[in-house]
Amino acid sequence: MTWLITGGAGYIGAHVAHAMTAAGERVVVLDDLSSGLPGRLPAGVPLVRGSVLDKELVAGVLAGEDITGVVHLAARKQVGESVERPLYYYRENVHGLTVLLEAVVEAGVERFLFSSSAAVYGVPDTALVPESAPCRPINPYGETKLSGEWLVRATGRAHGLATACLRYFNVAGSASPELSDTGVFNIVPMFFDRLTRGEAPRIFGADYPTPDGTCVRDYIHVADLADAHLAVARRLAAPSASGDLTVNIGRGVGVSVRELADLVGEITGRATEPVIEARRPGDAAQAVAAVDRIARELGWTAGRGVREMVSSAWEGWLLRHPEAAVR
Structure with missing residues (x-):
């Protein structure tokens, strides 16, 4: 098997590339490097710079590298930006996926793993969210992920692809400081950023x-998420693989925002009382993954806890922000 990982130089993609190569899988990465970093990739992994919107380039990679399966992570993923730029998000996330799938079908590639998101659920009706829960996304980002799932499954049924859609919950942590998240869009680096600047972390809603x-x-620890990709990819690679699989990727354990803020303060040595601000529209009171399906289907469960997520993320933050270590 040779796997093409789109977006493989990004935060999650690089972890997937490392997990798969460490397990003996051959990997090729396609990334436009808009947020990815070549230095994150394992030694010897070919990197092709470009977009999934470039069908000629994608077709050339599929044929030239003898690709037998695709792990598709390349996407735009900022919720607020998706509200401001819905056309851009639908072009990048849905049209880009369409172009990629066209090339995959024409090349005869028969395995396709799609990076989806818990954003497809919108505001869940239940605290524990199974894969059978209604999908009612509340922003264009979530809509593009749900549309992507529909497209992947329909293409699989029509053209005989074995497909999988992985619905991630909240990703944090790092397998090593060099692979850490460089953005300040997820909650843990947002807390780090404010504490580094001497400001209190913000909590939106305490009622x-x-x-x-x-x-x-x-x-979910990003290293566990990467291991889940490997497990699903190997399921797709099995000779008997067929049909589609949709699974949540989480721990099935809830952590409150205040608990997380307290843990960040403890680990960073900068315990600060959070500032309570108004609720944000659309935030569910509780959203925790039901994880029995992936455990039953693949025997996979997450192994790392939230303390390890925060500690490893802080090591990566200090690597890029050494001034944060100065008190």
């Missing part, structure tokens, strides 16, 4: 019907 009044979320 939810939860034990401490703040939102409860499911956090």
Whole structure:
């Protein structure tokens, strides 16, 4: 098997590339480097710079590298930006996927793993969210992920692809400081950023019907997420693989925003009382993954806890922001 990982130089993509190559899989990466970093990739992994919107380039990579399966992570993923630029998000995330799938079908590639998101659920009706929960995304980003799932499954049925859609919950942590998240869009680096600047972390809403009044979320270590990709890819590579698989990727354990803020303060040595601000529209009180399906289907469960996520993320933050270590 040779796997093409789109977006493989990004935060999650690089972890997937490392997990798959460490397990003996041959990997090729396609990335436009808009947010990816070539230095994140394992030694010897070919990197092709370009976009999935470039069908000629994609077709050349599929044929030239003898690709037998695709792990598709390349996408735009900022919720706020998707609200401001819906056309851009639909072009990049949905049209880009369409172009990629056209090339995949024409090349005879028969395995396709799609990076989806818990954003497809919108505001869940239940605290524990199974894959059968209604999908009602509340922003263009979530809409593009749900549209992508539909497209992947339909293409699989029509053209005989074995497909999988992985719905990630909240990703954090790092397998090594060099692979850490360089953005300040997810909650852990957002807390780090404010504490480094001497500001209190912000919590949006403390009057939810939860034990401490703040939102409860499911956090998954990015290294566990990468291991899940490997497990699903190997399921798709099995000779008997067919049909489609849709699974949540999480721990099935809820952590409140206040608990997370307290843990960040402890680990960084900068314990600061958070500033409570108004609720954000669309935030669910609680969203925790039901993870029994992936455990049953693949025997996979997450192995790392939230303390390890925060600690490893802080090591990566200090690598890029050494001034944060100065008190």
